[in-house]
Amino acid sequence: MxxxxxxxxxxxxxxxxxxxxxxxxxxxxxxxxxxxxxxxxxxxxxxxxxxxxxxxxEANNLAPWQTVPPECGSYVREYMTGKGYRYDLEIAAREAAAFARSVLLAGDGKDAWVFDVDETLLSNLQYYADHGFGLELFDSHEFDKWVEKAVAPAIQSSLQLYHQVLDLGFKAILLTGRSEAHRDITIDNLISVGFRDWEKLILRGPSDRGKSAKIYKSERRSVIVADGYRIHGNSGDQWSDLVGSEIGHRSFKLPNPMYYIP
Amino acid sequence: MxxxxxxxxxxxxxxxxxxxxxxxxxxxxxxxxxxxxxxxxxxxxxxxxxxxxxxxxEANNLAPWQTVPPECGSYVREYMTGKGYRYDLEIAAREAAAFARSVLLAGDGKDAWVFDVDETLLSNLQYYADHGFGLELFDSHEFDKWVEKAVAPAIQSSLQLYHQVLDLGFKAILLTGRSEAHRDITIDNLISVGFRDWEKLILRGPSDRGKSAKIYKSERRSVIVADGYRIHGNSGDQWSDLVGSEIGHRSFKLPNPMYYIP
Missing domain, CATH: 1.10.287 (Helix Hairpins)
Incomplete structure (x- = not known):
């Protein structure tokens, strides 16, 4: 005051x-x-x-929601563009790195860390700044045009974590709600901002249409585990990245008050 | 500023x-x-x-911690005694009530809602106010003396939720980390502040000694489910109340920045 x-x-x-x-x-x-x-x-x-x-x-208490409550529009804008969002990203990465260092790796190439992509490795903040920081209803057509520009910057704390877990010997598995149609453009974007050497990049295929993110990601993690990987860590900005089956030993919820994906 | x-x-x-x-x-x-x-x-x-x-x-990102970081002592005190804690309790109860109303109950007496007790139904804020709001290391001997007074007030938003879920036809199952030795005093405290008609009150028995809360509560929930109950909702202030096995359809994490129970 x-x-x-x-x-x-x-x-x-x-x-x-x-x-x-x-x-x-x-x-x-x-x-x-x-x-x-x-x-x-x-x-x-x-x-x-x-x-x-x-x-x-952030505590996964909210029922599915479609847009930021109108009265919190300015609050979310200030949070996203101020220190709050940055510090929240940093503490999530710091805790994840501390956990990663504590894991005893088998060293057989099957120690895995799963990363979501949007708002986890790549930031679409510029897109959301142009669309009310979550006040507008999500428009997949408009968002696809943004994705196809392949200019999303890295979330710096996540880029650092990514390299830390690779250096520790984990395999990075990227599991995204983006569609197979965007595979090449996503690879271009990821590489251009410093991500490299992932073990797998998993995108939604034709058979995943209509599935919730929770189901799609659970199914894909089950295949990862069936292939012999141990999921030690799992980083995502949506609870649908982190719940369901084969959720890994530790989950790290990155902040996101702009949108909700079931 | x-x-x-x-x-x-x-x-x-x-x-x-x-x-x-x-x-x-x-x-x-x-x-x-x-x-x-x-x-x-x-x-x-x-x-x-x-x-x-x-x-x-609140997002379950922190590694196990023992006390509030010293530099955040004043912050936690102000949060706990101000509007922040109250509003966070209220939104958790409101979202839980909205979910409860959306559940189609079978009506066979097996639709259950699991509640933790301390910092979920009963408030020990007075005890923690006298012990630095989480700045002091937890002292089970001192805390037992407080429990034995049986004067913990109800968390009002939780009391309201409790009666709402009972009225909707759910069975309330109370699952607490308190010991069997405190059964009578806990019942006295709960009843004196307005809780009633629970289906079960489950406390730690001799065979639960040394188990983490996560393991103890998972095991007890498995018995609840084996007894034919469907756990629709689960309310607790610790992530160890809400993770593990048989976690229920929806979890509601009540706020608690004062202590962490693994």
């Missing part, structure tokens, strides 16, 4: 500045102050409420 | 108040202002960092 302006007016009202332009107000100062304080209290309350909504999403 | 004081000083420095007591400062105003702004920036940064730590816990 920033009281600078009303406090200042109260002080100046008794000063030699009393006749200056700054005090040419149409309402009594006391009323103004009360109104400003009330507005600040409302803003504080909204901030806490929108934080609660965001945290409920 | 509250700029009231430095801004005020900057304005007044050019005013007719220049020789008054308020401006008898030992250092130049500009330096003072820079220092105050830096202090505000540091406080803002710490707030965002401690929020990140708390959210990482």
């Amino acid at each position: 920033n009281l600078a302006f009303p406090l200042l007016l109260l002080f100046l009202s008794a000063s030699s500045f009393a006749d200056q332009d700054i005090l040419l107000l149409s309402r009594p100062l006391i009323a103004d102050r009360a109104q400003n304080v009330a507005r600040d209290d409302d803003a504080d309350d909204l901030l806490i409420r929108c934080t609660s909504w965001r945290v409920a999403g | 509250n700029l009231a004081f430095p801004l005020l000083l900057l304005f007044l420095s050019a005013s007719s108040f220049a020789d008054q007591d308020i401006l008898l400062l030992s250092r130049p105003l500009i330096a003072d202002r820079a220092q105050n702004v830096a202090r505000d920036d540091d406080a803002d940064d710490l707030l965002i960092r401690c929020t990140s730590w708390r959210v990482a816990g």
Whole structure:
């Protein structure tokens, strides 16, 4: 709550500045102050409420949702473009790296770490900045045009984690909700921003159409495990990346208050 | 960031108040202002960092931890005693109630909702207020003395949810890490604050000694399911309440930045 302006007016009202332009107000100062304080209290309350909504999403408490609640639009924009989002990404990567270092690898080439792609390795923040940071209903046609530009930057903390787990000897398996039709463009994008040497890049094929992400990803992880891999870590920004079957020993939920994929 | 004081000083420095007591400062105003702004920036940064730590816990990203990070002690105290904790409890209960209403019950007396007890139905906030809100290492001897007083209040949003799920026809199954030795005192406490008509109250028996909460609760849920119950909802403040086997159709993670139980 920033009281600078009303406090200042109260002080100046008794000063030699009393006749200056700054005090040419149409309402009594006391009323103004009360109104400003009330507005600040409302803003504080909204901030806490929108934080609660965001945290409920991160804790997987929210029922499926389609758009950011309108009253939290500014909150989400400020969170995504400020330190909050960056720090949340960084702590998820830091905890994942600490866990990765603690794993005793068998060293047979079957120690795996599963990564989602969008909002996990690659950032589509620029696209969402142009579409209300989650206030607009998701438009797959518009989003496909963005994907096809192949210009999504790496999430820096994830890029660092990615190289750390490779260096430790894990195999990186990329499991994305993007379609096989976007395989080449996705590879171009990933390589151009520094990702390399993945063991597999799994995209949605024709037989996955209509499946929820939770089912599609569970099925594909089951095949990964049937192929002899041990999934030690699993990183994703959606709970549908992290629940279901063969979820791995540890999951790391990257922040995302902009959209929900079931 | 509250700029009231430095801004005020900057304005007044050019005013007719220049020789008054308020401006008898030992250092130049500009330096003072820079220092105050830096202090505000540091406080803002710490707030965002401690929020990140708390959210990482709620998202189950944190490795096992023993105490609140010392630099986040004040943050956790303010969160627990302010609106943040209350709103987070309320949204968890609201989402749980919405899910409960959406369930098609079989009506055979086997539709179950599992509740943890401490920090889920009953609040030990008074105990933790006297022990640093999670800054102190957990002391089971001291905590037992508190439990034996049987004065823990109900978490109001949970009490409401509890009655809502009972009214909808669910059977409430209480599954707690408390020991069998505390059965009577726990029943007294629960009843005195408004909980009633549970189907089962399951506490740790002698054979559960040394088991992690995750293992103990998974084993007990497996027995519940073997007895023919369908676990539709599961409410708990620890991830060890909500992961493992037979986790139910939906889980609801109540907030708790004060302690971690594996």
